[in-house]
Amino acid sequence: MEPIQIVFLIGAALVLGSAVMVVTRRNLIHAALFLILTLSGVAMIFVLLEAFYWAVIQVVVYIGAIAILIIMAIMVTRNVTGDTVKPFNNMAVWAAMLSVVASGSLIWALSYWPAFDQTAPVADTGEYVIRLLGLELFSAEGYLIPTMIASVLLLAALIAAIKSAFPISQEEE
Amino acid sequence: MIPLSWYLILAALLFGIGLFGVLARKNVIAILLGIELMLNAVNINLLAFWRYLTPGDVTAQIFTVMVFVVAAAEVAVGLALVISVWRKRDTAYADELDMLKW
Amino acid sequence: MEMTNLLIWLLPVPPLLAFFIIVLFANRSNKASWMIGVGAAALSFLGSMVVFFQAVGAEHLGEHPFGSRLDWLPLNGAHFQIGLMVDPLSAIAIFFVAITVFMIFIYSVGYHNWGQPKGDDDIPGLPPHGATVVEHGHEHVVPSIEPMFARFFAFIGLFAFGMFTLVLADNLLLLFIGWEIMGLCSYLLIGFWYGKPSARAAMIKAFITTRVGDVFMLLGIALLYTSTGTLSFRAILFDEQVLQALASTDSGFFGLSVAGLTGILLFIGTIGKSAQFPLHVWLPDAMEGPTPVSAMIHAAAMVSAGVYMVIRMFPLMAAGMEHGHLTPPMYAMALIGSVTALFAATIALAQNDVKRVLAYSTISQLGYMVAALGIGAYVAATFHLVTHAFFKALLFLGSGSVIHGMEHGVLHTGDHHVDPQNMYNMGGLKDKMPRTFWTFLIGGFALSGFPVVTAGFWSKDEILADAWAHSQFVFWVLAIAAFLTAFYTMRQITLTFLGKPRTKEAEHAHETNLWMTGPLMVLAVLAIGFGWVGIPESFPGLGNYSNNWLHHFLGHGLPEWLYTEALEFSWFPLIASLVVALGGLGLGYAVYKDVPSAEEDPLKKVLGGFHTWLENKYYFDEAYDFLFIQPAKWFSEKVVFQLMDRKLIDGFLHLVARVTYWLGGIFRNYFDIPVVNRLIGDTLGGAVPQWFGKQLRKVQTGAIQTYMILAMVVAFGGLFVFMITMR
Incomplete structure (x- = not known):
């Protein structure tokens, strides 16, 4: 077993273990904190994939923004975090079975794929890739239009979020 | 060296756990957490494919950008909806929001 | 040179910055808002003057205009470039735009009652009603400050930005962007x-009516881009080969060439923006805005932009012009322009609202410019555009000052039923408001083309001279319109300022403060002085002292093949313009010098039933209501709702329901009752479906997660089957 494989296994264990905690913890605050742990583990996996840029983005955007936003929302709706009510609905058994089937069939399906056990080719994954990504994102020959559509989507989401989270005024009622 | 299959298995398991969270949790915010896990599984897959299959091309990373965008938009709108629903119906449990039944 | 090119980019910036600063930070403070707004206008004004005088001093500006360009929109392989450009035409345009905009900004400070107390019960969205103050122990009502003072300066800042962008643009797309910014601002203002x-109705009307024109203009721009691959003015208008190619390619529409079709489409944009017949209906209603806005729309920006655009595109309009033979777009312009000039002038005769008269006169004067351009009088059209901007801004601001003075009287008497805009409630304001009177008089005389001293005379005379040389029809129509113009202008001046006060309010009218009269005086100087730059060299007597600077300056901004020498002098149009101006003014005074009320308007007796037509603006609004709005309502009510929705869609559903019902009846009578009930019996026949229903009903829980699980089961089941069969 090579050292890097051990590192991967530690990372994977971190990701999977904390992910299980995310979906099983009764207290939502705890669940959200475990989500941060999961996201950090994923960032670690990204480092192992030599996607350093995405590791940073994972930390900044996911942990820094999205996870914090979720925690804020949990705190706003605090009295429904529900420490007393059981966390699962009455179909949890079915859901668990389905999840096992889903993961299993995904792995099973992929295992027939010729590239399943491929090892990583040697490649320049440093600054060059990030530069190329930037160029591709913002050039008309590349992905300028999807980028613009994505930005419009974000703007729409922003407006929608403001609109739906705004308290309903008395006149509207 | 780590073979590609390890990443794919990890992603598939993470996806399954997220799916379980989405299907089984009562609290809407917890469902959102499950969706985040699933999206992360997708990202692991995308970046693994990029590193192992097309390291000279950034198409996979572009898709990762889109997943991030979708995740951000989904969290923003989703949480706003949770707050809005909570204000109106005084609940955040998905199985109590069942006015569509029968 | 480098400095100038940079400065050009900075010209539109201050008003835009002012808009953002006021909207984001300064909106709580009225004082900060107006200082930022007026300061921005002043900066743009100073910069514009520097650029203008450099442009005047530059050699061969027509061939080598100032300006620079940037890569903007990446297109496949190349970039769409945008840039700003100052050639003779835009130099003249920024000159008048900068001055009028600056004056309007200053005037607005006074117009919105800066320095007055807050109103007693003013609410945002309505004009201020006045405030009660206690002074020396007794209370009286004074004008109160506009409740949305800061917002106003933000909006006109954006408006000014749009106009600067438009006149400085070096391509059609940027011009169109400025054009649409102004469309938005005019809606807001x-x-x-x-x-x-x-006001709400008027804003929607203005927006939608101009939109009709804009759609066609956008089509024209798209057509131009597809046929040339560029939208740059230099690359299209100054390249004879491109124009030749455009003029000789058939567009497939009514036998027009591509140049002709593009020209007509762009001109339809102008019809909307510059309120030409038949899309003129929005402009008089635009009077609902505050008066500085009216001045902005009617003089400095909005409507001038439409005329500016066709003047800018003139080489395209004229492409394919054989010797003296007009092209289809020019025909369209000559016809629509002259018809508009006459038709709007007749309506103005019968209006009693002081601002409405000016509104129709604006439409009429714009018709002049368009008609002049249609017969190829490029310089004359531009000249009139500039002089008109000065005197019309002056007249609008003057009328605002009059209304303000009258409102003062209304506040004094407290009788709010008196309309401070109705000219028949005025009279004798000459002595109450002397500064307003004299400046308004200058503006009015410039509008009617009072000989020799006013700017309006020189520009109008040039148009008439050109018309005489090129088209008799246009000449006669414009001459009659000029006569009517002089007549209704004098009617307005006489009713408003001369004679005796007709109401108590007019007796108590009061001169407005220097914030308002100051800009009037500056504009009055320009309404006289600007005419001197365009005195023809061949004009008897005065011509010897003139070098007709404007003609040479502007004329050399045209491509060589379009440049024409100034016309030879001829007596007939000069005499005609003298006769119509002086005759109209004299007649107007003679007829209206002591008319006591609207009922006794002498025109009513002369024109009879026609006067009612004029008063109702030829029933255009009613006609449009009848032709477009009612049919649209009828269509949505009868066709869409009653026919399609009720009859077709509902009918189909009802049909399905009935067929099902009928089928159900058959089943019941011929299968259920005789077969099922007999053979199986009620218990079994009823209980089995009921049991199934009960079981299936559990699936429909309303809980989202159940549905998700079901969907997942189906998806993974499908995947499973797929994998099995693929093996």
Whole structure:
């Protein structure tokens, strides 16, 4: 077993273990904190994939923004975090079975794929890739239009979020 | 060296756990957490494919950008909806929001 | 040179910055808002003057205009470039735009009652109603400050930005962007007092009516881009080969060439923007906005932009012009322009609202410019555009000052039923408001083309001279319109300022402060002085002292093949313009010098039933209501709702229901009752479906997660089957 494989296994264990905690913890605050742990583990996996840029983005955007936003929302709706009510609905058994089937069939399906056990080719994954990504994102020959559509989507989401989270005024009622 | 299959298995398991969270949790915010896990599984897959299959091309990373965008938009709108629903119906449990039944 | 090129980019910036600063930070403070707004206008004004005088001093500006360009929109392989450019035409344009905009900004400070106390019960969205103050122990009512003071300066800042962008643009797309920014701002400003239903209606009307033109203009731009691959003015208008190619390619529409079709489409944009017949209906209603807005729309920006655009595109309009033979777009312009000039002038005869008269006169004067351009009088059209901007801004601001003075009287008497805009409520304001009177008189005389001293005379005379040389029809129509113009202008001046006060309010009218009269005086100087730059060299007597600077300056901004020498002098149009101006003014005074009320308007007796037509603006609004709005309502009510929705869609559903019902009846009578009930019996026949229903009903829980699980089961089941069969 090579050292890097051990590192991967530690990372994977971190990701999977904390992910299980995310979906099983009764207290939502705890669940959200475990989500941060999961996201950090994923960032670690990204480092192992030599996607350093995405590791940073994972930390900044996911942990820094999205996870914090979720925690804020949990705190706003605090009295429904529900420490007393059981966390699962009455179909949890079915859901668990389905999840096992889903993961299993995904792995099973992929295992027939010729590239399943491929090892990583040697490649320049440093600054060059990030530069190329930037160029591709913002050039008309590349992905300028999807980028613009994505930005419009974000703007729409922003407006929608403001609109739906705004308290309903008395006149509207 | 780590073979590609390890990443794919990890992603598939993470996806399954997220799916379980989405299907089984009562609290809407917890469902959102499950969706985040699933999206992360997708990202692991995308970046693994990029590193192992097309390291000279950034198409996979572009898709990762889109997943991030979708995740951000989904969290923003989703949480706003949770707050809005909570204000109106005084609940955040998905199985109590069942006015569509029968 | 480098400095100038940089400065050009900075010209539109201050008003835009002012808009953002006021909107984001300064909106709580009225004082900061107006200082930022006026300061921005002043900066743009100073910069414009520097650029203008450099342009005047530059050699061969026509061939080598100032300006620079940037890569903007990446297109496949190349970039769409945008840039700003100052050639002779835009130099002249920024000159008048900068001055009028600056004056309007200053005037607005006074117009919105800066320095007055807050109103007693003013609410945002309605004009201020006045405030009660206690002074020396007794209370009286004074004008109160506009409740949305800061917002106003933000909006007109954006408006000014749009106009600067438009005149400095070096390509059609950037011009169109400025054009649409102004469209938006005019919408916002016409409806500035959105508490009034009439203002709301007017804002929508203005927006939609101009939109009709804009759609065609956008089509024209798209057509031009597809046929040339560029939208740059230099690359299209100054390249004879491109124009030749455009003029000789058939567009497939009514036998027009591509140049002709593009020209006509762009001109339809102008019809909307510059309120030409038949899309003129929005402009008089635009009077609902505050008066500085009216001045902005009617003089400095909006409507001038439409005329500016066709003047800018003139080489395209004229492409394919054989010797003296007009092209289809020019025909269209000559016809629509002259018809508009005459038709709007007749309506103005019968209006009693002081601002409405000016509104129709604006339409009429714009018709002049368009008609002049249609017969190829490029310089004359531009000249009139500039002089008109000065004197029309002056007249609008003057009328605002009059209304303000009258409102003062209304506040004094407290009788709010008196309309401070109705000219028949005025009279004798000459002595009450002397500065307003003299400046208004200068503006009015310039509008009617009072000989020799006013700017309006020189520009109008040039148009008439050109018309005489090129088209008799246009000449006669414009001459009659000029006569009517002089007549209704004098009617307005006489009713408003001369004679005796007709109401108590007019007796108590009061001169407005220097914030308002100051800009009037500056504009009055320009309404006289600007005419001197365009005195023809061949004009008897005066011509010897003139070098007709404007003609040479502007004329050399045209491509060589379009440049024409100034016309030879001829007596007939000069005499005609003298006769119509002086005759109209004299007649107007003679007829209206002591008319006591609207009922006794002498025109009513002369024109009879026609006067009612004029008063109702030829029933255009009613006609449009009848032709477009009612059919649209009828269509949506009868066709869409009753026919399609009720009859077709509902009918189909009802049909399905009935067929099902009928089928159900058959089943019941011929299968259920005789077969099922007999053979199986009620218990079994009823209980089995009921049991199934009960079981299936559990699936429909309403809980989202159940549905998700079901969907997942189906998806993974499908995947499973797929994998099995693929093996």
